[in-house]
Amino acid sequence: MSKTDDDWKRELTPEQYQVLRKHGTERAGTSPLNDEHREGMFRCAGCGTPLFDSDTKYDSGSGWPSFFRPKDGAVETSSDNSRFMRRTEVHCAKCGGHLGHVFPDGPKPTGDRYCMNGVALKFEPKE
Numbered sequence: 001m002s003k004t005d006d007d008w009k010r011e012l013t014p015e016q017y018q019v020l021r022k023h024g025t026e027r028a029g030t031s032p033l034n035d036e037h038r039e040g041m042f043r044c045a046g047c048g049t050p051l052f053d054s055d056t057k058y059d060s061g062s063g064w065p066s067f068f069r070p071k072d073g074a075v076e077t078s079s080d081n082s083r084f085m086r087r088t089e090v091h092c093a094k095c096g097g098h099l100g101h102v103f104p105d106g107p108k109p110t111g112d113r114y115c116m117n118g119v120a121l122k123f124e125p126k127e
């Protein structure tokens with residue numbers, strides 16, 4: 001995917017652009033996806049790639065939509081040492097859009113907590 005910054009600015013909402021392309025973080029508790037409990041697929045808001053199945057979503061109490069396992073090969077990680085914290089950054093494997101971070105305090109079976117910005121995701125209910 002080779003989109004220019006201008007392309008992304010045009011296609012995304014300002015909130016999506018800030019998170020996906022500028023590594024922003026939405027305010028905790030603001031995403032409607034926190035309360036999304038239907039069956040379906042969470043896709044990348046940038047390119048539409050399926051990222052998380054609804055049966056891997058759980059309530060972490062963090063105020064951000066949280067998942068314990070991404071779809072195979074859907075996301076990639078990199079180390080993020082900004083803001084004096086050591087964190088693992090998570091982005092879409094296809095478009096490189098920033099999604100959130102992964103922490104090692106998730107539930108079984110993976111023990112991972114994918115802490116995602118809801119604005120970087122698009123939910124598609126199963127029909």
Ligand SMILES: [Zn+2]
Pocket residue numbers: 044045046047048049092093094095096097
């Ligand atoms: Zn993407």
